[in-house]
Amino acid sequence: xxxxxxxxxxxxxxxxxxxxxxxxxxxxxxxxxxxxxxxxxxxxxxxxxxxxxxxxxxxxxxxxxxxxxxxxxxxxxxxxxxxxxxxxxxxxxxxxxxxxxxxxxxxxxxxxxxxxxxxxxxxxxxxxxxxxxxxxxxxxxxxxxxxxxxxxxxxxxxxxxxxxxxxxxxxxxxxxxxxxxxxxxxxxxxxxxxxxxxxxxxxxxxxxxxxxxxxxxxxxxxxxxxxxxxxxxxxxxxxxxxxxxxxxxxxxxxxxxxxxxxxxxxxxxxxxxxxxxxxxxxxxxxxxxxxxxxxxxxxxxxxxxxxxxxxxxxxxxxxxxxxxxxxxxxxxxxxxxxxxxxxxxxxxxxxxxxxxxxxxxxxxxxxxxxxxxxxxxxxxxxxxxxx
Amino acid sequence: xxxxxxxxxxxxxxxxxxxxxxxxxxxxxxxxxxxxxxxxxxxxxxxxxxxxxxxxxxxxxxxxxxxxxxxx
Amino acid sequence: xxxxxxxxxxxxxxxxxxxxxxxxxxxxxxxxxxxxxxxxxxxxxxxxxxxxxxxxxxxxxxxxxxxxxxxxxxxxxxxxxxxxxxxxxxxxxxxxxxxxxxxxxxxxxxxxxxxxxxxxxxxxxxxxxxxxxxxxxxxxxxxxxxxxxxxxxxxxxxxxxxxxxxxxxxxxxxxxxxxxxxxxxxxxxxxxxxxxxxxxxxxxxxxxxxxxxxxxxxxxxxxxxxxxxxxxxxxxxxxxxxxxxxxxxxxxxxxxxxxxxxxxxxxxxxxxxxxxxxxxxxxxxxxxxxxxxxxxxxxxxxxxxxxxxxxxxxxxxxxxxxxxxxxxxxxxxxxxxxxxxxxxxx
Numbered sequence: 001x002x003x004x005x006x007x008x009x010x011x012x013x014x015x016x017x018x019x020x021x022x023x024x025x026x027x028x029x030x031x032x033x034x035x036x037x038x039x040x041x042x043x044x045x046x047x048x049x050x051x052x053x054x055x056x057x058x059x060x061x062x063x064x065x066x067x068x069x070x071x072x073x074x075x076x077x078x079x080x081x082x083x084x085x086x087x088x089x090x091x092x093x094x095x096x097x098x099x100x101x102x103x104x105x106x107x108x109x110x111x112x113x114x115x116x117x118x119x120x121x122x123x124x125x126x127x128x129x130x131x132x133x134x135x136x137x138x139x140x141x142x143x144x145x146x147x148x149x150x151x152x153x154x155x156x157x158x159x160x161x162x163x164x165x166x167x168x169x170x171x172x173x174x175x176x177x178x179x180x181x182x183x184x185x186x187x188x189x190x191x192x193x194x195x196x197x198x199x200x201x202x203x204x205x206x207x208x209x210x211x212x213x214x215x216x217x218x219x220x221x222x223x224x225x226x227x228x229x230x231x232x233x234x235x236x237x238x239x240x241x242x243x244x245x246x247x248x249x250x251x252x253x254x255x256x257x258x259x260x261x262x263x264x265x266x267x268x269x270x271x272x273x274x275x276x277x278x279x280x281x282x283x284x285x286x287x288x289x290x291x292x293x294x295x296x297x298x299x300x301x302x303x304x305x306x307x308x309x310x311x312x313x314x315x316x317x318x319x320x321x322x323x324x325x326x327x328x329x330x331x332x333x334x335x336x337x338x339x340x341x342x343x344x345x346x347x348x349x350x351x352x353x354x355x356x357x358x359x360x361x362x363x364x365x366x367x368x369x370x371x372x373x374x375x376x377x378x379x380x381x382x383x384x385x386x387x
Numbered sequence: 388x389x390x391x392x393x394x395x396x397x398x399x400x401x402x403x404x405x406x407x408x409x410x411x412x413x414x415x416x417x418x419x420x421x422x423x424x425x426x427x428x429x430x431x432x433x434x435x436x437x438x439x440x441x442x443x444x445x446x447x448x449x450x451x452x453x454x455x456x457x458x459x
Numbered sequence: 460x461x462x463x464x465x466x467x468x469x470x471x472x473x474x475x476x477x478x479x480x481x482x483x484x485x486x487x488x489x490x491x492x493x494x495x496x497x498x499x500x501x502x503x504x505x506x507x508x509x510x511x512x513x514x515x516x517x518x519x520x521x522x523x524x525x526x527x528x529x530x531x532x533x534x535x536x537x538x539x540x541x542x543x544x545x546x547x548x549x550x551x552x553x554x555x556x557x558x559x560x561x562x563x564x565x566x567x568x569x570x571x572x573x574x575x576x577x578x579x580x581x582x583x584x585x586x587x588x589x590x591x592x593x594x595x596x597x598x599x600x601x602x603x604x605x606x607x608x609x610x611x612x613x614x615x616x617x618x619x620x621x622x623x624x625x626x627x628x629x630x631x632x633x634x635x636x637x638x639x640x641x642x643x644x645x646x647x648x649x650x651x652x653x654x655x656x657x658x659x660x661x662x663x664x665x666x667x668x669x670x671x672x673x674x675x676x677x678x679x680x681x682x683x684x685x686x687x688x689x690x691x692x693x694x695x696x697x698x699x700x701x702x703x704x705x706x707x708x709x710x711x712x713x714x715x716x717x718x719x720x721x722x723x724x725x726x727x728x729x730x731x732x733x734x735x736x737x738x739x740x741x742x743x744x745x746x747x748x749x750x751x752x753x754x755x756x757x758x759x760x761x762x763x764x765x766x767x768x769x770x771x772x773x774x775x776x777x778x779x780x781x782x783x784x785x786x787x788x789x790x791x792x793x794x795x796x797x798x799x800x801x802x803x804x805x
Contacts, residue, residue: 006467027464029481057406100467123431132428136436287467294469297497297528299483299610301462302519305512317394321456327390327397333429333437337400340441341423341448348449368516372562375393380452382423383390385401 003087005031007283008099009072010079010090010237012038014269015259015276016105017063017072022280023101024070027298028287031099033092035078038064056131059269079106082238084255101283103256104249105276106234111227113145113197125206125224130157137162137224143209145197146228147171149267152179154226159188166220168195168211170229197225233261256282319379325355327374327383334384342382355381388418396455398448402427421455423448462524463494482615484532485605485630492528500527503537507798509544512551514612515558521547521611529610533603538581539596543603545659545795546571546633550608554791560663561614565695566626567663567787569604570704571633572772574647575657577797578635585635587776590667590706601633604661628666634774640709641773642716649722650794657797662702663790665694667782672711678718681711681781682725686732689762689783692740698748699788700763705729706782708775722771730766734759 007023009016012034020032032038038060068074077094087098110128112118118126127133134157141164144155152175155167165188172193173180183189192213199210201219208221233248242250244263251257258279259265259272287293326342328335335358342354355378357370374381390397398421406424425444432440469477474491478484490496501523513520521529530543550557550569560567573583584594592598614620622629638645647658672684685705696703705725707715715725736759737745753760763769770792775781 028467057403133431135426288465293465293467294471294474294477294491295463295465295494296474297492297494297524297531298462298464299492299525299528299532299606300613301525301528302514302517302521302611304518305520319395333432334400336437337425337429337440340437341400341445344441344445345448345452348452371389371393375390375395378395380396380398380455381390382448383397383399385399 003100004097005029005099006287007031007101007103007280008033008079008088008090008097009103009105010082010234011105011107011259011261012064012067012074013105013107013259014063014272015107015261015279016103017067018273018276019103019105019256019258019280019283020072021063021067021070022277023283024067024072026284028100028284029073030071031073031075031097032067033075033077033079033090035076035093038074079237082255084238084240100287101256102238103258103276103279103283104234104238104261105258105279106237107260108231108233108246108248111146111229111231113200113225113227114230115197115200117200121200121202121206124204125202125222126200127224127226128228130154130226133224134158134161139163140223141166141221142224142226143168143197143211143220143222144226144228145170147174148228149175149179151175151228152183154228155189156182156186158224158226159186162188162224165189166222167191168197169193170196197227200225233263256286317376317379319377321349321379322351323355323378324349324351324380325357325374325378325382327370327381328356328358329384338382338384345382388420391418391420396452397421398423398451400425400444402429421451423451462522478532483610485602485609487602487630489532490534492531496531497524497527500531500535500537500540503540503800504544504798506800507541507544510548511544514551514608515561515614517611517613519611519613521607525611526607529606530599530603533606534595534599535603536581536599539600539603541797541799542571542573542577542581542583542600542657542659543607545797546600546604546661547607549659549661549793549795550604552791552793555661555663555793556787556790557608557612559789560787561608561612562621563787564621564623565787566622566624566629566665567790568626568628568632568666569601569608570628570662570664570784571601571604572646572660573600573633573635573657573797574638574645574652574660575797576655577657578638583633583635585637585774586640589634589637589774589776590782597633597635598631601631604633605629605631626666628664632664632666636772637709637774637776640712642712643722643771643773646770646772647794650792652794652796657799658794659797660792660794662704662792663787664704664784665786667706667784670711670781670783671779672781673779675779676714678715678720678725681714682728682732685781685783686729686734689729689733690735690759692735692744692760694762694785695788696763696768696785697735697760698751698753700753700768701788701790702768702770702786702792703763704770704772704782704784704786704792706775706784707771707773708778708781709773710777710779711781712773723766726769726771727766729769730761733762735762 006028007030009020009032012032016032020030024030077092079090079092081091083089087100088102090097138161142158142162143166145168147169155165159165194213196212197209198212201208211220235243235247248263249257250263256279258275326338328338400423402425423444425440466477475488478489511521530540581596583596636646648654652658670685670688672681675681737755
């Protein structure tokens with residue numbers, strides 16, 4: 001069987017990274033596709049409960065580093081369709097690839113209210129990431145819509161920024177008693193049950209929502225609304241695979257599904273991690289069952305030297321302090337941010353011009369040629385990292 | 388980080404959210420990058436918000452740059 | 460990343476395809492470095508520390524296992540490993556300039572010259588066709604050195620190895636000095652090592668450039684031909700300077716010795732005589748040389764910076780051929796003793 005990868009993991013959230021790492025640690029060639037940044041739902045969590053991992057981004061860092069350290073290749077190409085088989089075929093934005101085993105860990109889509117005009121207000125008041133966008137609503141009222149653990153967690157996080165957080169629960173809450181107690185203890189948070197959002201208000205920018213409860217309809221003035229309802233699993237991603245009412249996939253022979261994307265999954269960090277690890281083990285077992293395997297010593301293996309803090313070598317660069325460049329990762333706004341900062345430095349040092357280079361994609365390592373060029377031509381390079 | 392290893396002064400502009408990720412990479416490579424940390428997010432900001440980010444980070448950048456150049 | 464990898468579904472039969480797909484190797488068939496083969500190879504290094512540092516561009520330090528895996532892949536026998544190790548140690552000397560060597564557009568390869576008793580022990584050819592194919596030790600030792608640099612250092616062709624054309628010496632380039640037929644002291648002894656010691660010398664060089672002189676009967680005749688071969692305007696030694704090598708065939712060497720010439724005298728004479736007339740260098744190239752700080756000595760350019768940059772040694776079998784081996788320039792000849800196992804205490 002000729003394949004591009006032994007294991008392809010679709011989604012690099014908690015479950016996907018765990019599955020990828022397990023398979024890579026067993027020496028398999030593993031790619032994890034993530035069209036956004038690694039971490040999935042976790043990136044949005046500033047504070048983790050019931051998990052010793054620190055903040056969400058810290059845990060993402062640790063999981064990502066562990067996966068990459070194990071040899072997992074992260075790709076930002078979007079996977080549009082998976083065809084199970086031996087090998088499985090994946091249609092991606094970078095073309096078709098073949099893999100010995102596939103793990104679907106694509107999580108759930110962002111929440112949506114399903115109201116007219118909603119899409120136009122995304123990023124202009126409608127958000128699904130408290131950790132990312134919470135600071136933008138500092139001192140202003142917001143609403144959170146949903147009934148699950150994520151909803152409660154995001155509401156608690158937003159309470160750290162917003163002047164008031166109204167949690168609109170369509171029916172009754174499904175979150176744990178512990179979260180209910182924390183919500184009750186926060187005086188900025190109000191939970192309204194049996195509430196439906198029926199309309200959005202605002203011209204260009206969200207200014208409020210219309211809420212209907214048993215007591216009738218009322219206007220709620222908010223600067224932001226965070227919907228966690230109608231989140232859908234990746235239905236239709238895998239050819240021939242059934243989905244439940246929420247679009248979450250039902251695993252069948254030969255197709256591994258892990259984390260929130262799986263029908264019946266428990267929405268928790270520890271469950272997603274365990275689910276991912278199990279899927280990784282299952283992928284390893286499936287491949288081993290398919291054929292014998294040759295065990296070899298990796299000829300590319302090496303260790304980083306213990307005391308490697310100093311410069312590796314001089315490049316023979318003749319650049320001076322007049323040679324300053326910007327190196328963008330091509331993420332939205334990163335270039336604008338760099339240009340703005342660069343302009344300040346240009347004025348400060350009275351530089352005639354600034355050099356400029358851009359990575360093709362934020363999630364691939366910099367082209368060695370670009371690094372060579374920059375290191376030989378410039379004394380200082382301002383680099384955009386992350387997004 | 389590779390640039391710093393080659394003797395280029397290369398401050399990394401990173402948002403708070405991605406700071407731990409960058410630090411993890413730095414540990415793996417055993418380098419201590421110069422970091423210019425800005426509040427998250429950057430993507431999705433409008434012009435005025437972006438200007439705020441630039442304003443907030445400019446002073447630190449100039450300080451870092453002068454120090455690297457030996458002007459401070 | 461683990462040091463041992465399972466290749467699911469891969470058998471000894473399909474291993475070549477798998478290795479090639481992973482970007483391993485040099486395009487020729489490879490021996491699969493199974494843990495058992497690697498362990499057997501490592502037995503030859505028992506009691507010997509690798510003493511290896513980070514390899515550019517990856518900055519990774521080979522482990523005993525990954526070092527030995529590359530030797531196994533190249534086809535080495537366990538006994539070959541100490542020579543491969545000495546050569547890789549030499550590559551890591553700063554003056555060898557491994558990073559520059561790996562990343563350059565120039566076609567340089569790690570040339571490995573072996574002196575001392577290890578040549579006979581391993582069957583390293585220093586006689587007929589020693590620069591060519593057909594001798595296992597020469598083939599696998601030179602290949603193993605290149606594979607360690609490519610795999611652990613990560614200098615994959617087309618990725619970090621930016622050679623414009625490369626050269627066949629990049630597959631493997633290892634030979635012994637024909638000390639037995641050389642009229643001169645062994646190359647290693649002239650470089651300060653004890654007689655009878657096994658020594659490896661490396662430099663980043665082109666493949667050998669033949670010097671055919673069937674008509675000459677005196678040292679003077681040969682010098683004219685050799686100087687004329689060396690005095691060509693297209694080698695890096697003209698403007699990057701650095702080391703270069705004259706590998707005399709034993710018959711040419713015997714002619715020099717009969718006429719009373721030492722290796723150093725040959726070297727000094729060639730420094731004086733191998734000159735490139737300015738008229739053979741385009742004006743554009745003259746400007747390029749000048750940018751590098753290289754100006755003609757009178758009406759001609761020199762080859763490198765002085766007589767000491769030319770290393771004279773003897774190798775090959777019967778016949779009237781010698782070889783001039785130009786280098787990358789920004790490199791140096793580096794010698795290291797072949798490590799030997801500590802004497803086992805009974």
